[in-house]
Amino acid sequence: DGGITQSPKYLFRKEGQNVTLSCEQNLNHDAMYWYRQDPGQGLRLIYYSQIVNDFQKGDIAEGYSVSREKKESFPLTVTSAQKNPTAFYLCASSTRDREGRETQYFGPGTRLLVL
Amino acid sequence: GENVEQHPSTLSVQEGDSAVIKCTYSDSASNYFPWYKQELGKRPQLIIDIRSNVGEKKDQRIAVTLNKTAKHFSLHITETQPEDSAVYFCAASIGGKLTGGGNKLTFGTGTQLKVEL
Numbered sequence: 001d002g003g004i005t006q007s008p009k010y011l012f013r014k015e016g017q018n019v020t021l022s023c024e025q026n027l028n029h030d031a032m033y034w035y036r037q038d039p040g041q042g043l044r045l046i047y048y049s050q051i052v053n054d055f056q057k058g059d060i061a062e063g064y065s066v067s068r069e070k071k072e073s074f075p076l077t078v079t080s081a082q083k084n085p086t087a088f089y090l091c092a093s094s095t096r097d098r099e100g101r102e103t104q105y106f107g108p109g110t111r112l113l114v115l
Numbered sequence: 116g117e118n119v120e121q122h123p124s125t126l127s128v129q130e131g132d133s134a135v136i137k138c139t140y141s142d143s144a145s146n147y148f149p150w151y152k153q154e155l156g157k158r159p160q161l162i163i164d165i166r167s168n169v170g171e172k173k174d175q176r177i178a179v180t181l182n183k184t185a186k187h188f189s190l191h192i193t194e195t196q197p198e199d200s201a202v203y204f205c206a207a208s209i210g211g212k213l214t215g216g217g218n219k220l221t222f223g224t225g226t227q228l229k230v231e232l
Contacts, residue, residue, distance in 0.1 A: 042222035
């Protein structure tokens with residue numbers, strides 16, 4: 001798990017402001033993911049990327065954007081269109097082994113708070 | 116799409132007792148079922164997983180069972196200890212790619228397990 005880092009640990013957003021959360025991995029994983037976690041709820045998928053320069057919307061993509069210009073990086077931007085951004089954001093990466101097993105490894109998370 | 120339901124939402128057991136958490140899934144094509152443990156303020160960590168070609172898997176005090184016909188799977192923790200206290204999430208995905216990755220996981224809503232002394 002130490003191969004995935006997220007920054008910052010805490011982030012404060014003002015009204016109408018776009019903010020970007022960083023996610024970096026040195027595990028050489030092809031796939032990367034962004035999840036949102038709210039109290040009492042499971043992890044909900046925002047966006048995921050199976051390979052560099054490609055990404056797909058998850059279940060709750062509205063108000064968010066991503067890019068995947070490098071294999072090791074998958075930043076998430078929370079735009080002003082996201083009206084309820086306060087949550088714990090988790091980044092993950094994965095790869096499939098020779099036995100077909102795919103395990104997602106999570107970063108330490110970023111807690112986003114609205115001022 | 117896939118829907119995963121998890122029960123109970125909270126579970127309190129005495130130290131040394133067993134704990135069982137149950138999940139059901141909706142998509143019969145799902146074939147990979149991991150379980151994650153998340154301690155307060157920390158990242159989820161994989162504790163055990165099972166694929167659809169087996170019905171049970173065990174790792175020391177933790178076991179997972181899968182019933183494909185009924186579309187449910189369960190986590191069993193025996194001889195619980197205080198350090199088992201955490202939130203546990205089940206998940207399901209459809210594994211199709213042979214290499215690379217990128218199969219979406221659908222998570223349950225989590226079970227808060229509390230092991231009391």
